[in-house]
Amino acid sequence: MTTILDKLDLETKADAIVERIHGYLDAGKRVFTTSSFQSQSLPLLHMISRVDRDIPVFYTNTGFLFPDTIRFAEQVAAQLNLRVIGLRPEVTKIRQMDAAGRFLYASDPDHCCYLNKVAPLEPILIEYDVWINGVRADQSDVRSQLHEEEAAPHDCLRYHPMLGWDSRMVYYYRQQHDLPAHPLEEKGYMSIGCEPCTIRFSGDGNQRNSRWFGMNKTECGLNTTLVAGEKSA
Numbered sequence: 001m002t003t004i005l006d007k008l009d010l011e012t013k014a015d016a017i018v019e020r021i022h023g024y025l026d027a028g029k030r031v032f033t034t035s036s037f038q039s040q041s042l043p044l045l046h047m048i049s050r051v052d053r054d055i056p057v058f059y060t061n062t063g064f065l066f067p068d069t070i071r072f073a074e075q076v077a078a079q080l081n082l083r084v085i086g087l088r089p090e091v092t093k094i095r096q097m098d099a100a101g102r103f104l105y106a107s108d109p110d111h112c113c114y115l116n117k118v119a120p121l122e123p124i125l126i127e128y129d130v131w132i133n134g135v136r137a138d139q140s141d142v143r144s145q146l147h148e149e150e151a152a153p154h155d156c157l158r159y160h161p162m163l164g165w166d167s168r169m170v171y172y173y174r175q176q177h178d179l180p181a182h183p184l185e186e187k188g189y190m191s192i193g194c195e196p197c198t199i200r201f202s203g204d205g206n207q208r209n210s211r212w213f214g215m216n217k218t219e220c221g222l223n224t225t226l227v228a229g230e231k232s233a
């Protein structure tokens, strides 16, 4: 059960994030956010909806997402009245195959992620000043190294308001605000990305272990390549 203290503490934290985003806008910054539209994405999207529903919410529609995720994005957009925009890769799928005729996610997932997730975001970084990004430090070692503000390429600033939140806080905030869950959660998927690179959560360890299972890969590049100074995913 959520205690009164938890509720007050969460709302205070959320209010501070809302104020910070207002501050960027008041300073004339062009602000956008990205979302993977998982259940854990909902608190930040809810806070953004409290600030300005015109802030664009981009998601990388790689062509490999679960249909459930796209439907969930549409549901959340309608429920929170958000401006949700899918970004598509420029390179067609027929050109995303290796010499053996396999999709790159099987043979070169880093390059697949670059073409489908990282490259489509580059023009957005050029156009905007602040990227509100919902990474949390408890999700991975890479993310735990990030700071609340971090430089991104093209003079864009990354703002990571959820860095200090954990899964328990996310759960309570979703409960308090009656925010929906991704439909695949009830089928055992707890960290959900592209369909070929996501498996059901085994219940052991970090939920993100169900992404790129069996591969030496933990990030798609949005939080490595698109951090200024870093070079590869």
Ligand code: SF4
Binding pocket: 062, 064, 104, 105, 108, 109, 110, 112, 113, 114, 116, 117, 193, 194, 195, 196, 197, 220
């Ligand atoms: S998550 Fe998998 S399918 Fe999606 S872009 Fe990355 S390698 Fe390709």
